[in-house]
Amino acid sequence: MRCDVLVVGAGPAGSALAARLAADGFSVLLADKKAFPRDKPCGEFLSPECAPYLDALGATDAVAALGPRLVRGMRLHGYGVEAAGRFRGLLPRGATAEHGIGIRRARFDAVLVDAAVRAGARWLPRHEFVGLRRGDDGRISGATLRGPDGAPIECEARWVVGADGVHSRIARALGVQRPVPWLDQFALVAHFAEVEAQPLAEVHLFPGGFFAATTVDAGLFSVNLVVPRRTLRQRAAPDWDAFVAGHFDRAPAFGQRLAAARRTTPWRGIGPLAFRTTAQTFAGAALVGDACGYLDPLTGEGIYFALFGARALGDALHGALHSPAQATAAMAAYTASRRREIAPRLAASAALQRALRHPWLVRGFLAAAARWPALADLVVTLTGDTVHPRELWRPSFWRAFRAAAPATAP
Template sequence: MTLPLLNLSFSELPERCDVLVVGAGPAGSAAATLLARSGWDVVLVDRRSFPREKVCGDGLIPDAHAALRELGVLDEVMARAQGLQHVGCIGPRGTRVDVPATLAVLARRELDDILCRNAVRQGARMHAPVHFEAPLHDASGRVVGARLSNGGETRELQARWVVLATGAGTQPLVAADMCERQTPSGVALRGYVKNDAMQERITAMEIVWHRELRPGYGWIFPCGDGVFNIGVGVFDMHTTDAQGRNAMANVNLRQLFDAFCGFYAPAKELMAGGVLQGQLKGAPLRCTLRGARFARPGLLVAGEAAGSTYAFTGEGIGKAMETGMLAARGLLQAAAKGLDDAAVCQSYAAQLTALQPRFRFYERANQVNAHPWVVDLLLWRARKSERLLRRMSGVLNETAHPGQLFTARGIYKLFTE
């Protein structure tokens, strides 16, 4: 099969298009796919040429599977992914519960490449490396395209709409006057380690809570072929300083990573007997659909730029794709019904706002990362209760939310059910 051509040059950028999608990750590629599939002229740009690395846990939970199916690439992804059946939840005292779900792990370098190529197959034109400098405006202030650059060269591209799907970096949001908070919601550090001897030892997505990882947790995800994604993450990073300004809590991720590899035997063995593939890399996270405006005339914000990652779990791939598809459907519906800019912006913002209550439950569950004894209690009860285990599985499948487990009422039920 001939792969579609990616990374068209900066000099090949057209002067205009129907929609300019900035950022070719899951959100941007999802939006570009639906729009191009419907016959729209779509230009997709990214600041890095594909394939490229992306710091992530690489886990695909059921919401990601559903989005990949809708985009038509689930089979292609699963042919290259490591399919799994359980998340192994490990508490501070070593108590373990394997929670069943439909799961997979695929490095974002491969996943994003598949998604981007799918958008190109549908008719989108992908140009990289291309940097988003700022939006273009007409006399009324409506966004009508963008100023883009590569090296010392700058070009202007006219577009009816711009979809900003630029991830956790805030520079594009600031340039587009869409940023409400520059500090991230969380930070994570991950690496890839090859250790063939651990293939039979670690066969689930393992998540570990421990007092030495407060206020975060560690993970080990099997990627297949003896390679594992290992990392640590911390949420609730956003604070306010004495002057009332946004600030970021001081956390040393490398110290947390070393602690994880010190107290958790599988992590210690994985690192001691394995070979690190590249370097440990860190990245910020934007969660809970907060920190950015969602829409203005001519421009929509999608994916992690809009805060589409769940706090507590750090899962964001599926929700990024969902927001990208919401943006695309909004534009398609507007064209079909003749809606004006105000209606498009209002409808899109309302759809994202409607998702926020679920995101807030995950945000509240962050208290567990600071108080890992709660995990011990939950796992102790889950080993005795099929109903509780189903509820934990429901959190992964989005038929339940963590607020049903980690609120005061939820903890009370651990003793009464």
């Protein structure tokens, strides 16, 4: 097989990138080891800032047709205190959406693959990445895939993109993947029926972990439990329902939410969750989305990072494919845009993770946010990606914050 770009992994990052480059007229292969639709362990909450990216992909109507639930903010619980933050109120200049959405990943991701195929990408489901190919000069010149019948398939590509998620084999093959030892977490996810739908996503914090949940299409309740991986070793019985219920005494409000619920999908686990990479661009290859690294699902920003990264890498590859002499500069621009847009958010997320280790801090913050809802709005808006952390340095942002504060309600 021959192509301009081989994209490995058809999550939001890979499909969005494949759609963009195929629409630009390049020959694109989009390969995934799974047949679609496939599940992906996720909180299934798309932050408000995803909306313009879906628009640009021409996927807004197809996503709307799936019946996503609007998510207007987040209810934060912890240590007996509760606060609610909404996305409205603190929207910065040019912001487009006042709400995020809750949608099952199996259906959402399939819509993005359709967008890539409609744009002209060639779709290769059940094609697993096995290894990179290099030219005599050491430049990456393609990849070996394993097809549905198990036979190896050699694929020559001017560029290979690793969009193969948080446990990226391409990042590992490139020697740039590193664990984040201080954040060794594990997540369990499942869907539930018969839970009262609410317009706010919810997070229930407890020492060492949290429950996060969102109502998604079909009125299902998408539930995540995130705990340190070492708690798995302390697990007494191989009964995941009992394991999850064992955390309700530390998050009683969440236990009550699930009291009459019926689980509709098996528990699925994923971990470790946190990785970083030491480089994202290479001669003939690049990483995008979770393959570049991931920290923690608490702030629910991963899909936005994937869509943002796909657009930025799409711009860079467009330039590099048109004029190979400019490839180095184009890839440097991709790295710089990631550093500008994503790195500060990851730094904020890391600071939040560290703060969560101090119950007195969490309790104090939630109590303040319960009294002063604009504070909860601020946190939710920051983690919903509608406000970039750099806005916090602008006096105009704080003027808008003060003006909006009285209008917000718990």
